[in-house]
Amino acid sequence: MKRSIKKVALINPAKPRRSSSAAINAMFEKCKKFIRPWFIPPLNLLTIASYFPPDTEIDFKNEDLSTIDLSKEYDFVALTSMTLQAPRAYEIARTFRHRKIPIAIGGIHPTVVPEEASRYADYVFLGEAEKTLPKFLDEFKAGSPKSLYQMPQDEHFDLRNALIPRYDLLKNDQINKGQDYFNMIPVQATRGCPHDCSFCIVSKMHGKRIRKKEVSQILKEIRTIQRLFGNRLIVFVDDNLFIDKQFAKSLLVELIPLKIRFCAQSDIGIAEDEELLQLAYRAGLQVVLIGFESLEKESLFKLDPVNWKYNHMKYYEGAVNTIQDHGIIVYGTFIIGFEHDTKDTFPILRNFLIKNHCNAQFSFLTPFPGTKLFQWALEDGRISSAIDWGKFSFDDIMLYSDNIGKKATEDGLIWLYNEIYDEKAFSDRANHLKKVLKKLPARWNLR
Numbered sequence: 001m002k003r004s005i006k007k008v009a010l011i012n013p014a015k016p017r018r019s020s021s022a023a024i025n026a027m028f029e030k031c032k033k034f035i036r037p038w039f040i041p042p043l044n045l046l047t048i049a050s051y052f053p054p055d056t057e058i059d060f061k062n063e064d065l066s067t068i069d070l071s072k073e074y075d076f077v078a079l080t081s082m083t084l085q086a087p088r089a090y091e092i093a094r095t096f097r098h099r100k101i102p103i104a105i106g107g108i109h110p111t112v113v114p115e116e117a118s119r120y121a122d123y124v125f126l127g128e129a130e131k132t133l134p135k136f137l138d139e140f141k142a143g144s145p146k147s148l149y150q151m152p153q154d155e156h157f158d159l160r161n162a163l164i165p166r167y168d169l170l171k172n173d174q175i176n177k178g179q180d181y182f183n184m185i186p187v188q189a190t191r192g193c194p195h196d197c198s199f200c201i202v203s204k205m206h207g208k209r210i211r212k213k214e215v216s217q218i219l220k221e222i223r224t225i226q227r228l229f230g231n232r233l234i235v236f237v238d239d240n241l242f243i244d245k246q247f248a249k250s251l252l253v254e255l256i257p258l259k260i261r262f263c264a265q266s267d268i269g270i271a272e273d274e275e276l277l278q279l280a281y282r283a284g285l286q287v288v289l290i291g292f293e294s295l296e297k298e299s300l301f302k303l304d305p306v307n308w309k310y311n312h313m314k315y316y317e318g319a320v321n322t323i324q325d326h327g328i329i330v331y332g333t334f335i336i337g338f339e340h341d342t343k344d345t346f347p348i349l350r351n352f353l354i355k356n357h358c359n360a361q362f363s364f365l366t367p368f369p370g371t372k373l374f375q376w377a378l379e380d381g382r383i384s385s386a387i388d389w390g391k392f393s394f395d396d397i398m399l400y401s402d403n404i405g406k407k408a409t410e411d412g413l414i415w416l417y418n419e420i421y422d423e424k425a426f427s428d429r430a431n432h433l434k435k436v437l438k439k440l441p442a443r444w445n446l447r
């Protein structure tokens with residue numbers, strides 16, 4: 001039976017509360033003046049939206065910001081899901097399916113547990129959907145859709161063929177007003193990461209080779225955002241925007257005239273290249289997120305296949321100072337719960353961050369399905385196969401070191417946040433940055 005695609009919903013399901021620990025939630029509440037969560041619309045849904053026929057009415061719903069009307073009629077509903085969102089995604093799927101509305105699901109979680117996802121959805125998308133979605137749409141219209149859509153093994157979408165994401169689906173009131181709003185607009189220039197860390201799914205999902213959009217395409221996307229929303233803060237969601245330094249420089253040079261402000265992720269390799277740092281500052285890079293993971297050498301050992309992070313730990317301190325001396329705030333991300341953590345892990349981290357005026361975020365080591373860490377945790381009996389995906393938030397203790405135990409791990413994290421995000425530590429960091437910026441010329445108009 002032929003079917004129409006006149007009205008579809010693209011839904012990003014709500015995430016549960018930050019942590020199931022009342023003490024951790026209380027700590028975040030206390031520090032909220034200093035730790036502002038990043039609210040970023042799901043770029044994957046905006047991206048796939050551009051593959052629908054122009055006459056399709058798309059209801060783009062981000063459940064973290066607005067409620068979903070589960071009684072509405074759609075030709076089909078498409079859900080995206082990270083592991084944390086899976087319980088809610090399945091709940092939404094069940095409700096629509098009960099009303100005989102077909103469900104498609106994709107995203108990281110269904111990609112790594114397709115059998116599970118297929119119990120709740122009619123069509124499961126594994127990996128990137130840019131190539132499989134057009135095929136699905138044709139087959140759906142023809143009345144013969146398949147239950148599984150997957151890119152061939154080890155094949156990835158060529159980002160040079162990317163379409164501009166449907167930023168127009170974001171509403172102005174979600175961008176400009178209220179407390180529950182998107183404070184950053186996402187752009188993606190590249191996909192992939194060569195490091196293949198044992199706790200991370202990125203290299204498996206997007207490959208170890210860096211794929212890039214054309215610079216001209218990225219500029220078009222940013223101009224679209226500027227046209228729709230003015231000069232909002234942009235976040236490059238690439239896992240490592242600066243890893244291909246030549247590409248990064250060619251992009252940054254073109255960004256300078258656009259006068260944007262943006263955040264991005266990198267490894268500490270950015271600190272080795274003076275020209276790259278200068279260009280990044282000039283182009284408007286304000287904050288760079290760097291995954292340091294740990295300051296314990298044993299924890300970094302064999303974290304990635306070539307010991308990249310282990311071998312670079314000795315440069316951490318110098319890298320933070322070099323990057324910040326160029327007017328770019330370093331936001332370090334660290335993992336708590338490695339086997340080798342001890343009670344000293346917490347003061348070592350605190351002292352490093354205070355000494356180097358470095359902002360930070362701490363996450364509990366989380367064994368995401370599909371990762372080597374997940375396999376190890378399962379085989380070692382650290383997790384069971386009956387897992388509550390809703391706890392995969394990074395703020396719930398999943399794994400901890402036997403050296404300190406679960407309670408001391410939680411207490412250590414709370415102590416760390418309180419140390420790093422108190423009035424004095426925060427204003428010391430802000431004053432340090434102000435001093436640095438005073439010495440630097442203004443952004444964008446440097447020659």
Ligand code: SF4
Pocket residue numbers: 193194195196197200201202203239240267291
């Ligand atoms: S943690 Fe970061 S560096 Fe490691 S594989 Fe994931 S994206 Fe790459």
